[in-house]
Amino acid sequence: MDLGLRGKSAIVCASSRGLGRGCAEALAEAGCDLVINGRDKDALEATRAYLTDTFQVKVSVVAADVSTPEGQAALLTACPEPDILVNNNGGPPRKDYSELNRSALLEGAIQNFVTPIELIQAVTPGMKNRGFGRIVNITSLSVKMPIEGLDLSSGARAGLTAFLAGVCRQLAPHGVTVNNLLPGKMDTDRLKGGFERSAQQSGQTVDAIRASQAAEIPARRFGTTEEFGQTCAFLCSRHAGYVTGQNILMDGGLYPAAF
Incomplete structure (x- = not known):
């Protein structure tokens, strides 16, 4: 299937490995030029080399913490007018809720709530002007089903989901979609x-x-990073323009619900 993405530009956060890399690979396969991001320079360079050699697309590397203003500025300097933004970031480590202090709470909120919102604020004006934009947020199964020790991550990502439920409907008339991918055990x-x-x-x-x-x-x-990435690429495609505000579970049926 031609996803209609050849020549589009994409920022994929935290994409040197794991689910972020899976998304970067699928978007590169579809013909997108990419800005990839991470904090491990060697892993980033290896990913860049693979993507450029395999898919013959332009790939820029930004080694930075996407949660910092400096890291976000570097991403947007490398790609000032992205057509696609894939928000992804590491979450806080497993810890019982009783052990979380204010500093840890604020750091978790910045990682998984504030950072994606800041990036969305930065990229959507250009998307609206061009009449096309795709935003995919990698959240978690834990938004729907509690996972022991991940209360902070779950709460921040659930907050992001609720925040964007209204935002996505403001953006929809401009051809900009916002969807969330909820990985289970990948x-x-x-x-x-x-x-x-x-x-x-x-x-x-x-x-x-x-x-x-x-x-x-x-x-x-x-689940595999390849199938996760392909789902992300579809949500970014021309075929998914009527899909917005959705939470797409990828968990092999682990979450037991009809709706």
């Missing part, structure tokens, strides 16, 4: 790190924990 380094922590705490092997958690998912497997 086969990334972050998930593998969780297996390793569980193995240390329980005395089980990593393989046993991996198999046990996969068995809890109706699909009986973890």
Whole structure:
């Protein structure tokens, strides 16, 4: 399927690995020129080289923390008029709610609530003027279903979802869509790190924990960065112009609900 994205420009935050990289790869495959971002310069350069060699698109690298004003300014200098923005950022580490102090609460809110809103504020005027824009926010299954120890991340991302529910309807008349992708258990380094922590705490092997958690998912497997990225690319495509304000679960059926 031709997604109608050849020649479009995209900023993909936190895209040197994991779900962000999956989105960058799918958009590059569709013909987008990219600005990719992360804090690991070596990983970023390896991703840039792969994308340019594989898909023959222009890829710029911004090594920065997207949560800082300086990092955001660098992204927007590299791509002042993006057609597509994929908001992605690491969340706060697992921690019981009782252990969170004010500093940690504010940092989590900045990472997963304030930062994507600031970037949306920066890019939407140009999108509105051009009559085309696609914004995809990578949030989490935890917006709908609590995950132990991720209360801060869940709360910030749920707040972002509620905030943008009104904003997306202001942008819709201008050809700008805003949608959220909610990953469940995806086969990334972050998930593998969780297996390793569980193995240390329980005395089980990593393989046993991996198999046990996969068995809890109706699909009986973890999601891949490739299928996640392709879903993101579709939401950015010309075919998804009538889809806005939606929360797309990608969890293999783990969240048990009809609606």
